[in-house]
Amino acid sequence: MIEERTYWSLSRSPFYSFVFTIPLFALYEVMVLFLSRDQLHTLRNGADALIRQLLGMFGIWGIHVLSIAFVLGFISVFLWQKKNWRMTSVRGDYLIKMLAEGTCWGFVLYMILKFAPTLLMFPSGRVLSQQVILAIGAGLYEEFVFRVVMINIATIILRIVFLWHKSWRTLVAILISAGLFSLFHFVGSFTDSFSMPLFLYRAFGGILLGTLYVTRGFGITAYAHMVYDFVVVFFITTAEIS
Secondary structure, X not given: OOOOOOHHHHOXXXXXXXXXXXXXXXXXXXXXXXXXXXXXXXXXXXXXXXXXXXXXXXXXXXXXXXXXXXXXXXXXXXXXXXXXXXXXXXOHHHHHHHHHHHHHHHHHHHHHHOOOOOOXXXXXXXXXXXXXXXXXXXXXXXXXXXXXXXXXXXXXHHHHHHOOOHHHHHHHHHHHHHHHHHHHOOXXXXXXXXXXXXXXXXXXXXXXXXXXXXXXOHHHHHHHHHHHHHHHHHHHHHHHHO
């Protein structure tokens, strides 16, 4: 049975998420390469840097695994969509709607979190261009690692081990990924010292993003995360100027 091809169903599909985020991946890699060629290891988003360091243990091919995996993933999703949906065309108006929706969710996320203790994640002393790069990287790689990978892996494990109902294992998977997402921001250089209020603040943000991912897919969630970070960067920049 083929699911009805509406905006709400297609926009959360893996195929549209890949197509929607391709420009963001390309923009992030180009900005890292040309705007910070002397700081590649320190400027890359944390999730991206962690993945590349682990893959780098396997030599030069390991470093390029991310790019190869993305291409293979796109081909796999393309073939899956062609088989199950019997379509491979992309509606431009849907991509524009996804852009608008992702932007709206980014502002909604900011408005919700601003009522929590304002503990910003961007270290001081970074120039604006570097903050923009980090914002793009966070939207892409953090959402891919902590939402796409961790939520799906946790859901599969909970299904096999505990045989839980889908709604329960999805809820617990979101909570697990949110906790790991928050803890991740205390690891490495340029991070804050651990505190429970800051941990809970970021975990709450992870729950919001996890819920958005489950309901609206990777593409819109990644863009919402990026827009949220852009808003934070904007207020940091204007505060420093004033």
